[in-house]
Amino acid sequence: MAATEKIIEELEDVIENGPSNRRVETLRRVTDLFLVDAARYTHEQVALFDDVITRLGLAMETAARQELAMRLAPVPNAPPTIIRSLAQDDEIDVARPILLLCSQLDDSLLAEIAKTKSNEHRLAISRRPVVAEKVTDTLVAHGDGKVMLSLASNNGARISDAGFVRLVQRAKADDLLAECVGMRADIPPFLFRVILENAKSQVQERLIAASAARDQAQVRATVAGIADRIAVGSADSRDLTAIHRAMLGRQRKGELTEAALKGFADQKLFDETVCALSLLCGVKIDMVERLFLGERPDPILILARSIGLAWPTLKAILKIRPGSAGTSETGIEEIRETYAKLTANTALRVLRFWQIRDSSAQAS
Numbered sequence: 060m061a062a063t064e065k066i067i068e069e070l071e072d073v074i075e076n077g078p079s080n081r082r083v084e085t086l087r088r089v090t091d092l093f094l095v096d097a098a099r100y101t102h103e104q105v106a107l108f109d110d111v112i113t114r115l116g117l118a119m120e121t122a123a124r125q126e127l128a129m130r131l132a133p134v135p136n137a138p139p140t141i142i143r144s145l146a147q148d149d150e151i152d153v154a155r156p157i158l159l160l161c162s163q164l165d166d167s168l169l170a171e172i173a174k175t176k177s178n179e180h181r182l183a184i185s186r187r188p189v190v191a192e193k194v195t196d197t198l199v200a201h202g203d204g205k206v207m208l209s210l211a212s213n214n215g216a217r218i219s220d221a222g223f224v225r226l227v228q229r230a231k232a233d234d235l236l237a238e239c240v241g242m243r244a245d246i247p248p249f250l251f252r253v254i255l256e257n258a259k260s261q262v263q264e265r266l267i268a269a270s271a272a273r274d275q276a277q278v279r280a281t282v283a284g285i286a287d288r289i290a291v292g293s294a295d296s297r298d299l300t301a302i303h304r305a306m307l308g309r310q311r312k313g314e315l316t317e318a319a320l321k322g323f324a325d326q327k328l329f330d331e332t333v334c335a336l337s338l339l340c341g342v343k344i345d346m347v348e349r350l351f352l353g354e355r356p357d358p359i360l361i362l363a364r365s366i367g368l369a370w371p372t373l374k375a376i377l378k379i380r381p382g383s384a385g386t387s388e389t390g391i392e393e394i395r396e397t398y399a400k401l402t403a404n405t406a407l408r409v410l411r412f413w414q415i416r417d418s419s420a421q422a423s
Contacts, residue, residue, distance in 0.1 A: 083123050086112065089111055090130055092108075109138030109140045116145075125153045128148075135163070142161055146158055146164055146168065147172060147176070151180060154176070154183065166193045169191075174200075181201065182202075186209055189215045190210070192222065195210060195219070196219055200225070207229050210226075211239035211240045212239050214244075220247060223240070223247060224250065234258070238266065241262070247344065248345045254266070302330050303334045303344065306338055317368060317372055324376045333351060336376070340366055346413065350362065357397070359380070362410070364398065364402070365403065365406040374395070
């Protein structure tokens with residue numbers, strides 16, 4: 060570190076009194092010195108470079124700060140203070156390399172930048188190799204169409220259910236965004252169905268054709284569910300996200316009861332029934348829909364027993380499952396007997412297992 064200390068000792072005069080061209084050249088020299096042995100420096104040594112580079116860099120013109128950002132962005136242990144400062148620079152040419160490449164920016168800072176800076180800043184953040192849900196939620200809330208499209212196309216971006224709801228709403232007026240969102244392997248099934256229902260025929264065809272990369276059974280069941288609804292005269296496209304919000308409102312008012320659930324099922328309101336059952340069971344909508352669209356009714360029995368539904372309510376729910384129209388009276392009676400034998404403890408254990416497995420799969 061002898062050479063390092065000698066150079067640093069000469070810096071005070073440059074920082075205080077040096078002309079612009081000398082300051083730029085000194086900044087390059089100090090940055091060069093840091094980059095040569097960056098991986099070997101101790102925390103204290105990095106902190107020393109951080110102080111010097113920050114004091115030299117902040118007063119520089121845009122071109123010099125941009126050069127500094129491009130050189131430091133890929134370095135894992137780059138001086139943290141200057142990195143945070145460059146990331147928040149109003150000039151996107153300065154901030155972009157850091158926002159795209161720097162691994163040490165924390166999610167809170169990224170979310171704050173996404174909230175307060177320009178759409179170009181948000182676009183850079185949306186293209187990071189990994190983007191956490193906290194950050195994507197902010198991007199979706201504040202970003203423009205380019206940001207939405209970039210985020211939907213980034214497989215490294217983790218999108219929450221609320222984020223997906225916003226994306227799907229925006230996609231109703233944007234065919235390209237609808238296709239990108241629908242292509243994501245992590246889109247909740249009930250929102251994938253919303254995408255299919257609202258998309259133009261060409262987009263629907265491409266999404267279905269691309270389903271080889273997705274869960275084929277899930278896509279077939281989703282398409283079949285749409286076809287069943289059309290067959291019984293519900294051809295209009297319905298906003299499932301709006302229905303879910305309405306159900307949340309009912310629940311807050313204490314109006315989402317078993318009687319209300321049975322009423323939805325008796326009226327053959329598939330979406331309302333799925334949303335209501337999801338909230339009553341405390342299970343995500345996409346899981347409830349997957350269980351509804353499966354080949355066997357047994358999983359619905361688990362959900363029903365976990366919240367103690369009476370047989371008439373369960374029977375009404377079972378009758379609106381896709382493909383259930385041909386279920387015989389004998390078949391219904393066998394299901395009733397199975398349900399009578401199913402205990403609440405068993406149902407709750409199985410449901411808990413499903414939830415843990417589902418969470419693990421999403422994390423993977």
